[in-house]
Amino acid sequence: MAYTLPALPYAYDSLEPYMDVETMHIHHDKHHQTYVNNANAAVEGLPAELQALSAEELLMNLDKVPAEKLTAVKNNVGGHVNHNFFWTLLKVGTELKGSLKAAIEKDFGSVNVFKEEFAKAAAGRFGSGWAWLISKNGKLSIVSTANQDSPIMGEKFAGVAGKPLLTIDVWEHAYYLKYQNRRPEFITNFWNIVNWDKVAELFEAAK
Incomplete structure (x- = not known):
């Protein structure tokens, strides 16, 4: 069981001008690689049944991880999984439409309200973390998590x-070279690089 850094599914400069090429290199090649390295160290010595799980499955079974390994697995396997997911969600030029758009309008009232609530969750996350659009029990909602926590970890481990x-x-590290302390500007520009086709695919699969 060894994790590896996946290649980006696009060129490093393909998200310009919203996400700069230098940040993409540092974020992917350095930060994500570090999570991969540390994740591999974190899973060494885990029980065989956990070693057989995928990274995502391991995060769904944190209650089975020995206490002395839990923090390292959460932080580093979590960081690897979160970044793998994040890279697939980025693309210039896609459009929010169809059943996903209809569901967003139904559950949030409008696309603008959805974007405002998502931006508020992202900007309001103190320190480091993530904001998420999730599907649960047939309804869309917005949540945020600290550090490398993820909704797939469940309430007990991610809240x-x-x-x-x-x-x-x-x-x-996701935005500082270009945006410095202007996290809200980074969040606003994020809408220009959301791969809505991928989000729609995930939405359909979650039904």
């Missing part, structure tokens, strides 16, 4: 639970 459809990384 929230649900099927992730969209996320934004609001750790400073």
